[in-house]
Amino acid sequence: MVKSSYFPLNVTFHYVGLNEPNKLLVLSWLSSTHRPSLPREAIVITRIDQKTHEIIVDLSSVSILSDKIYNGHGYPMLTLQEQTAANELPLSYPPFISSTKKRRLKLKEVACQGYPVGWYGEEKKSTNRMVKVICYYLDGTINLYMRPIEGITIIVLLDQMTIASYIDRLIVPVPKANGTDYMGSKRRRSSHDESNSTKIVQPDGPSFTLDDGNTVRWGDWKFHVAYDMRAGIIISLASMFDADKGEFRSVMYRGFVSEVFVPYMDLTEEWYYRTYFDAGEFGFGLCAVELEPSKDCPENAKFIDGYFISQDGTPGKMPNVICVFERYAGDIMWRHTEDAIPGEKIRKVRPEVSLVVRMVSTVGNYDYITDYEFKQSGTIKVTVGLTGLLEVRGSIYTHSDQIKEEAYGTLIAENTLGAYHDHFFTYHLDLDVDGHENSFVKNNLKTRRVINKSSPRKSYWTVVSETAETESDAKIQLGSSRGAFEMVVVNPNKKTDIGNEIGYCLNPGGSATSPLLSDNDYPQTRGAFTKYNVWVTPYNKSEKWAGGLYTDQSHGDDTLAVWSLRDREIKNKDIILWYTFGVHHVPKQGDFPIMPTLRTGFELKPTNFFQYNPVL
Incomplete structure (x- = not known):
C-alpha cells in the first residue's frame, strides 16, 4: 500500500514496527470488561527520492494517517x-x-x-x-x-x-x-569432545503455555513476547499473580534493548570510525538468527517466529527466532538446616526452576545471546552473552616483544592484533510497579559513630533514602560519588500491611561499566547516554531509542542525554528506568579463533512487593 501510494518513485523500507497506542488507553482497555478495538497502527520508515519519510499507517483501514519528512541529522537503519x-x-x-x-x-x-x-x-x-x-x-x-x-x-x-x-x-x-x-571437524580434539550428553526431560511437557503464540503463562507470571526489527525481543505487560490478593499485579509495562554502543579504540585511518550502534544502525532484531533446537536452546524449548520487512517492502519470516524454555541448573532457590531444636533435625530445600526467553543476534563478527529469565521469586534476570569472532587488525608484529608503540590491541596470533573495544548495552525498562505512578528511590549506606556510652560498639551503618524529584536527581554513575547502594522503583501510593513501600530494585550484579572516552570525543557525543549507568525519565511514547531514532551518521543531538536535560519531574509519575551496563574488552589469546561466551547483565528484584517470601 505504501509503495503504490508513491508510485513511480522508488521506495526502500528501513523499519516497520508497532506504533503503539497511548499507554493510558492500553491500560484502560486492559482493565475494561467491554473492549472496543485498540488503534492498530504501524510506523514505517522509508527512503523516498533520497529523503527519509516517517509514515504512520492505519492497519485496520489500510490507509496512511501521516507522512513526515525527517530533515535532522542521521539516517535510518541499514537494510x-x-x-x-x-x-x-x-x-x-x-x-x-x-x-x-x-x-x-x-x-x-x-x-x-x-x-x-x-x-x-x-x-x-x-x-x-x-x-x-x-x-x-x-x-x-x-x-x-x-x-x-x-x-x-x-x-x-x-x-x-x-x-x-x-x-x-x-x-x-x-x-x-x-x-x-573454529569448525569442530578442523580443530584438535580435546577432552571436551568426550563429555557425556546432558538432556532436559519433562515427561508431562512444559509447565508454561503460549497463548495466541506470544502470551506466556508460567507459574505466577504472565507476560507478552514480541519481535521487533530494531530491538529484537520486547517483553510487555509482565505481571505476577498474588495469591493473597487474588489478582495479577503489574511489574513491567515494556522492556527491551534500546541501544548497543560498540566503540573501538584504534585511531588509525582504517579504524578510527569503527564506533558502532548495533541496534540503531544494524538492527538487533534484523540481525537475529534462526535458533537451533538442542544447541541454541534445550530440547524442552518452544519457539516463536519473527516477521520483518525487506527493503522492497516484502514481508519476511524468521523461523524460530525466539525460544522459551524452563531451566533447572541445580541451583537452590532457598534452603535451611535447623538442629537447634531439641530432638528434631529439620532440613528443607527448594530447587530453583526459572523460565528463559532467548534470542541470538549476529551483528557482523559478534554473536549476542539475549536472555530474559523469569524467576518464581518475582525476579527478572536479564543477561547478554557475548561470543563470536574478534575484530582484528593485520599487523607486522609476530611477537609481543616487537611492539614498541601504541598498538591499540593485544597480539593474539602472528600478525594479528585483537582491537581494544567496549560494549555498552542500554535497556529501556518501563516498570509499572503495582501501577503506573511510581517514584525512584536511591538508598545509600551511611556510617554512624556512637558518641555516647549506650553501647560498647563505636559505630554502625544505617540506610539513608532519597527520592528523586527530577531527572537530574536520578542520574547515577555506579562506582563514583554519584553512585547508590540500592536503586528502587517504588509505588508511593501503595504500602504493605506493615507500612513498607512496594518496589522493584535494580541489582547491577557487577555489570556496571562506565565509558573511558572523553565527553567531547565525537563517538562519545553520539553515545552520551552511556555516561551514566542509570537515568530515569517520565514516560514519553517517542523516547524509545537511547541513541535517537535516526542513529546512522547522527550528531548526538537526539539522545537520552539530550532529552534528560529538560530535567522533568519524575516523582510519583509514570517513569522509565534506563540502565546501561557492559564490558571493556581487552582481547586475550584465549579469544582466538572464536570467543568463549562472556556473560553480563542485571536483575530486577521485588522489594517489599510481597507480604512474605512468594516461593514458600
Missing part, C-alpha cells in the same frame, strides 16, 4: 539488501582488483563487509548515506574476520550504490589462515 550490494562493489572495481594483485591475493577468495562511518564534527549535514567497506581474505579458512586486508579505505554511497572514494594507503601482511578455523 540487509543494501549491505549485500555494497559488499559486492569492490570485487568488480578495477582499483581494488589492482590492490589485490599487488598483495598477491586471489580475488575469488576475497569477501567484504560494510560498516557505518559515524560522525566526526562536520557541521554541515551530510547529504549522503555511506558506509566504509572492509575486505577480508578467506583462502584456507571460513573465519574471514581473522584475515583482514589492511591499508585500504573504500567509501560507498548507499543511495547511489557507487564507490565514491578509494584509498590504498599501505600494505600490511594478511594474517595467516593457520589456526583460525
